[in-house]
Amino acid sequence: MSVPALELNGLKKNFGKAEIIRGIDLSIGKAERHAIIGPNGAGKSTLFNLITARFPPSAGTVKLHGEDLTGLQPFEINRRGLSRSFQITNIFPKMTVFENVRCALLWAQGYKYSFWNFVNRSRKLTEGTEAILEQINLANRRDLPAGTLSYAEQRALEIGITIAGGANVIMLDEPTAGMSHSETDYITDLILKVTEGKTLIMVEHDMGVVFGLADRISVLVYGEIIATGAPEAVRADPKVQEAYLGAALEAEH
Numbered sequence: 001m002s003v004p005a006l007e008l009n010g011l012k013k014n015f016g017k018a019e020i021i022r023g024i025d026l027s028i029g030k031a032e033r034h035a036i037i038g039p040n041g042a043g044k045s046t047l048f049n050l051i052t053a054r055f056p057p058s059a060g061t062v063k064l065h066g067e068d069l070t071g072l073q074p075f076e077i078n079r080r081g082l083s084r085s086f087q088i089t090n091i092f093p094k095m096t097v098f099e100n101v102r103c104a105l106l107w108a109q110g111y112k113y114s115f116w117n118f119v120n121r122s123r124k125l126t127e128g129t130e131a132i133l134e135q136i137n138l139a140n141r142r143d144l145p146a147g148t149l150s151y152a153e154q155r156a157l158e159i160g161i162t163i164a165g166g167a168n169v170i171m172l173d174e175p176t177a178g179m180s181h182s183e184t185d186y187i188t189d190l191i192l193k194v195t196e197g198k199t200l201i202m203v204e205h206d207m208g209v210v211f212g213l214a215d216r217i218s219v220l221v222y223g224e225i226i227a228t229g230a231p232e233a234v235r236a237d238p239k240v241q242e243a244y245l246g247a248a249l250e251a252e253h
């Protein structure tokens with residue numbers, strides 16, 4: 001069997017006496033699209049923060065392509081091919097769309113705040129930026145300040161920033177939160193396109209998006225995964241219906 005893209009073993013997180021993540025084992029394959037769903041407060045964001053080393057775990061390990069990430073800094077994990085977005089919009093509103101993506105590419109390539117003269121001359125960087133703008137359908141918006149884009153376009157830009165470094169494991173935290181139906185469909189198609197051949201790990205509350213995108217789903221309830229499997233198997237699981245999905249699907253209608 002090939003090495004999983006991401007592997008969690010016995011992962012736990014306590015805040016003080018509160019056990020928030022209570023022993024998670026999960027293996028996510030290469031090029032798999034995996035959704036993590038569950039009620040508010042179940043620990044989904046905390047789990048994301050553990051995987052990306054924003055929080056140190058209280059116990060357990062996270063492995064990326066078989067390599068234990070214990071003790072690494074978030075940027076070191078990023079360099080190993082894992083990139084995440086945040087629930088909050090994370091763009092520079094006064095910079096143009098083009099500059100936002102170029103900046104993300106620069107970071108990915110290890111540049112910091114200097115070298116602007118060099119940057120202007122760097123054809124490779126410009127071409128890389130243009131390729132990402134095409135992928136996220138924002139080529140015709142390239143010279144606008146990012147803050148003037150529509151909400152859905154800003155989220156698309158954020159996805160562009162997340163994929164800019166060429167990571168092969170992409171983590172998206174509620175990518176369609178706050179969107180209309182048409183915006184949600186638009187972003188779902190975009191995610192399918194830009195994660196082709198990559199591993200996607202996504203927290204999402206919109207069940208239409210989850211069932212449209214995910215190869216497998218894990219259901220997190222009170223810090224534990226109560227079910228993992230293909231969408232239809234998870235949907236039919238009585239434990240999942242009782243703990244979450246019954247209410248979540250009803251809320252959609």
Ligand SMILES: Nc1ncnc2c1ncn2[C@@H]1O[C@H](COP(=O)(O)OP(=O)(O)OP(=O)(O)O)[C@@H](O)[C@H]1O
Nearest residue numbers: 015016018020038039040041042043044045046047
């Ligand atoms: N830094 C922290 N210190 C203490 N408690 C925290 C901290 N971060 C999260 N928690 C608690 O951990 C629990 C899980 O929170 P988390 O944000 O991970 O849930 P979630 O599943 O992402 O929720 P939502 O769907 O609402 O975003 C909550 O009870 C929260 O109050």
